[in-house]
Amino acid sequence: MAAETNTKDIKAGKSEEIKTKNTGLRGIKVADTKISDVDGENGVLIYRGYRIEELARYSTFEETAYLLLYDMLPSVEQLKEFSRGLAESRRLPGFVLDSMKQIPRRSLPMDVLQAAIPLLAMADPVLTAETRDANLAMAVRLIARVAAVVAAWQRIREGLEPLPSDDALSHAGDFLWQLSGAKPDPETAKDLDTALVLHADHSFNASTFACREVVSTQAHMYAGVAAGVGALSGSLHGGANEQVMKMLLSLQGEKDIAGWVRHQLDSGRKIMGMGHAVYKTIDPRASFLKEMGRRLGVKLGQEQWHRMLTQIEETAVSELAKRGKTTIKPNVDFYSAPVYHLMGIPHDLMTSVFAVARIAGWTAHIIEEKFGDAQQKPALYRPSSEYIGNYCGRSGCVYTPVRERK
Numbered sequence: 001m002a003a004e005t006n007t008k009d010i011k012a013g014k015s016e017e018i019k020t021k022n023t024g025l026r027g028i029k030v031a032d033t034k035i036s037d038v039d040g041e042n043g044v045l046i047y048r049g050y051r052i053e054e055l056a057r058y059s060t061f062e063e064t065a066y067l068l069l070y071d072m073l074p075s076v077e078q079l080k081e082f083s084r085g086l087a088e089s090r091r092l093p094g095f096v097l098d099s100m101k102q103i104p105r106r107s108l109p110m111d112v113l114q115a116a117i118p119l120l121a122m123a124d125p126v127l128t129a130e131t132r133d134a135n136l137a138m139a140v141r142l143i144a145r146v147a148a149v150v151a152a153w154q155r156i157r158e159g160l161e162p163l164p165s166d167d168a169l170s171h172a173g174d175f176l177w178q179l180s181g182a183k184p185d186p187e188t189a190k191d192l193d194t195a196l197v198l199h200a201d202h203s204f205n206a207s208t209f210a211c212r213e214v215v216s217t218q219a220h221m222y223a224g225v226a227a228g229v230g231a232l233s234g235s236l237h238g239g240a241n242e243q244v245m246k247m248l249l250s251l252q253g254e255k256d257i258a259g260w261v262r263h264q265l266d267s268g269r270k271i272m273g274m275g276h277a278v279y280k281t282i283d284p285r286a287s288f289l290k291e292m293g294r295r296l297g298v299k300l301g302q303e304q305w306h307r308m309l310t311q312i313e314e315t316a317v318s319e320l321a322k323r324g325k326t327t328i329k330p331n332v333d334f335y336s337a338p339v340y341h342l343m344g345i346p347h348d349l350m351t352s353v354f355a356v357a358r359i360a361g362w363t364a365h366i367i368e369e370k371f372g373d374a375q376q377k378p379a380l381y382r383p384s385s386e387y388i389g390n391y392c393g394r395s396g397c398v399y400t401p402v403r404e405r406k
């Protein structure tokens with residue numbers, strides 16, 4: 001009887017108890033972390049104590065990755081060595097490239113990236129050495145190679161040979177070179193570098209939590225990262241930037257953008273790239289990318305993207321406010337989409353570029369989880385759930401063999 005009542009209640013959307021459980025862990029603190037903090041009320045993001053604005057203006061992706069992994073800013077020598085380690089690790093093992101060449105060319109880039117992670121694990125000489133040094137070495141290889149895999153896949157699917165990396169370039173610059181086969185101008189390489197800094201970490205977001213959850217079982221770092229890539233691929237997470245670009249392309253030539261936004265909201269549809277599970281005000285990363293997109297648009301004679309996004313933002317914010325929703329503002333994906341577009345990054349690769357940055361945060365979180373850096377006793381994640389399914393008492397339902405079932 002209990003089961004029947006529950007099922008009816010769910011269908012009718014009546015059960016308050018059931019509704020409140022399915023909150024996606026909003027506001028529930030599941031662990032301590034020393035890596036980053038998001039103050040959603042005030043729009044403040046810090047990595048290891050440093051504000052994202054400072055890091056975006058003055059740091060580099062390499063330095064930020066070091067900061068996330070080692071909990072301190074590097075000296076000149078330490079940064080040189082770390083950058084050298086990244087450059088040396090960019091070359092992909094031959095069998096990984098050979099395997100990638102067998103993959104159907106129409107495959108989704110995030111699927112290819114996710115498939116490549118365990119292949120990279122098979123080439124790692126310290127895979128199962130559960131020491132901090134071994135995990136730091138794996139982190140460096142992963143940061144270098146996630147970028148290399150994304151770039152190599154672009155070449156392979158175009159029927160081209162992957163390019164060797166150019167050690168004289170920064171991580172961001174080398175990624176653009178390996179992707180396009182053209183040496184990037186320093187300004188574009190610096191813009192991508194800044195975008196990578198902005199995307200490098202974001203506390204317990206869905207993909208980072210997935211990484212941490214997996215390695216809490218003492219699985220190795222690559223197993224955690226593969227889970228993170230899967231989580232990031234969804235359109236409510238990293239996949240939103242590609243959706244934003246699709247929205248912009250579909251609106252090209254649209255005279256009544258405000259009317260389109262109203263229609264979307266009236267039909268109960270979301271505006272991609274807006275809203276955030278934590279930020280209740282402007283996402284500080286979005287402000288940076290907005291200005292970057294405006295500047296790149298002016299430079300390349302493509303100001304329409306910035307114009308359209310500004311109009312969508314203004315209309316959506318005011319229309320949502322009329323509907324009593326005053327906290328839905330642009331997030332990082334809203335303004336990163338045109339930035340990547342203007343850098344020549346194919347639209348279906350945009351989420352993979354997010355991964356090129358987020359791998360720094362994922363690996364830092366995996367190390368924190370494994371070695372209990374923020375909490376003395378790292379424990380296997382094992383939440384509980386309320387069983388609301390079929391129930392016939394403790395002795396169980398009567399099992400009828402298949403042939404006797406009607």
Ligand SMILES: CC(C)(COP(=O)(O)OP(=O)(O)OC[C@H]1O[C@@H](n2cnc3c(N)ncnc32)[C@H](O)[C@@H]1OP(=O)(O)O)[C@@H](O)C(=O)NCCC(=O)NCCS
Nearest residue numbers: 235236237240269270271272273274275276277328331333
């Ligand atoms: C990111 C996101 C999942 C956060 O979700 P959340 O905090 O759990 O909020 P919810 O999805 O429960 O939304 C709360 C309300 O705001 C509305 N809302 C949230 N984001 C919206 C958006 N982008 N456009 C229109 N309405 C939105 C929801 O429809 C919901 O309305 P309701 O209460 O009438 O049902 C959500 O804002 C979203 O789906 N955004 C679009 C996808 C995106 O950009 N993702 C990238 C995140 S970095």
